[in-house]
Amino acid sequence: MKLLFVHQNTPGQYKHLAPYMASIPGNEVVFIGKAKRELTNVLSVVYAPSRKPAKETHHYLRGFEDQVLHGQAVARVGIDLQRRGFVPDVICAHPGWGEALFLKDVFPSAKLLAFCEFFYRSRGSDVGFDPAHELTIDAACRIRCKNATLLTSLDAADWGISPTEWQRSQHPDGLHSKISVVHDGVDTEVCRPDESATVTLPDGRVLSRADEVVTYIARNLEPYRGFPTFMRAAEEICRRRPNAQILVIGDDDVSYGARPTGAPNWRTKMLEEVRLDPARVHFLGRVPYTMFLRVVQVSRAHIYLTYPFVLSWSMLEAMACGALIIGSNTPPVTEVIEEGRNGLLVDFFDPKGVADRVDEALDAPHRFEAVRAAARRTVLERYDLRSVCLPAQVRLIEDLYAGRTPPLHPTVGVPVP
Structure with a gap:
């Protein structure tokens, strides 16, 4: 052929x-x-x-x-x-x-x-x-x-x-x-849980599954992927949880939608609105795929927000790695995530709701082990x-x-x- x-x-x-x-x-x-x-x-x-x-x-x-x-x-x-x-x-x-x-x-x-x-x-x-x-x-x-x-x-x-x-x-x-x-x-032989995974930050600190790691990933940091809601939630997470480390992967370009007015990119614009602890919120930019995998493998709560639009590969790959997804209650996310069974759902426009769900995940990580396992099982069975x-x-x-x-x-x- x-x-x-x-x-x-x-x-x-x-x-x-x-x-x-x-x-x-x-x-x-x-x-x-x-x-x-x-x-x-x-x-x-x-x-x-x-x-x-x-x-x-x-x-x-x-x-x-x-x-x-x-x-x-x-x-x-x-x-x-x-x-x-x-x-x-x-x-x-x-x-x-x-x-x-x-x-x-x-x-x-x-x-x-x-x-x-x-x-x-x-x-x-x-x-x-x-x-x-x-x-x-x-x-x-x-x-x-x-x-x-x-x-x-x-x-x-x-x-x-x-x-x-x-x-x-x-x-x-x-x-x-x-x-x-x-x-x-999804290549589930590559995207798989690893309890021994670690992430080394630019300042030399090493994070593992023992740490309160919260993650957010998008090709570019922009409204289509709920970046403003995430940033407002991150401010609340920093206020509530002094031990939380927030890892952000994504570039400052635009994949969908438009650039903000009055700022060169959405990260700059949102940093003018919210107050974050720079020692605990780490903007990693675009990273190699191996780094992406380690980030979702150490994550205790992975935030994925999107307009009703194209589903990102990263959400399914994170699920295959056993991450706990806190996803927006929007299609096509709801085609994959069932509340409480293989992930958690939250209103796209509710930063406090996102922070509340992160609290749940960080307060009792062992409570969600079955949800993490079900997330990987969903990918194995369907994707x-x-x-x-x-x-x-x-x-x-x-x-x-x-x-x-x-x-x-x-x-x-x-x-x-």
Whole structure:
């Protein structure tokens, strides 16, 4: 089988799937992205848009023009691959940046499996959720136009895949019948509890499971991931618990939403509002993955807050490491966390409520051992990479290749090696 993977942030959601498919004798795998990254047995090809969107383009359409430019650049790479004799049987692509727009025009005989990560709504999901950020009619119209690329790409796709039921449900009703629900998968052999784990702070202090460690992790520290609520909760935690150590992992850039007004980033803005003990609240920035694992392995209370939006890998990875999740009572968190069984839920906008739940976790850590165990068990049963998710992803590809209609909820087959 010949397979083509397309994702601007190589390898993105295909980190495990692309190398696995390439490991099967007889398969030929090519990956198109904006950056060249080596994957075992995978040919990596780089593309670049020819220009940026024009400044005079209507601001509703500037994003669409950018996506068309990305799609055009990928199409040119596809044409070049075709000239060199590579015609894929199955294409796996993330349509969010426009890369999948013209793939079926270049390779009409290929089956296209689109990664349906998120469909934009001006009501009922991330936009308008936070009263601190007003939804204007101008923003609502712009958001509707953001779906132009997704709709065009999904119309051309033969099938889709979404990581969670809620993310699938955000897509138009007419598309639900061609989107399967399969998560990207968590490597539970890497993400696992370690009672002996320690974290060495920049000042040389060493923290372990014996310490009152509270953790918060996001790619970037921003409102979409509840950073303002966390910071207000951290102020209260510092006041209540003189022995607590709070570890924060995340960059000061913006992944979702906008930068704050009057400050270069959300960390600076929130530090102007709250009073924290700098000796006990540690902003670690972006860290290596091994450091991330040690942080969640020593955590007694891991705070995960999010708008109704894309579910972070870090929450499931923390659960696999046996962390006690204090999660926001928002979808798709509630698709995974059941209050009191495998985690704790709290109102997204309630800093005092977050601090109260942290008190529970730190006052009686042994009381939550069964909850921690249930958290890991949840990941093993529903999101394990080798026994659940990767076999289901492979089945979708094989079904498309064979001309079969894939199931909406693929059953678990033989675990992959």
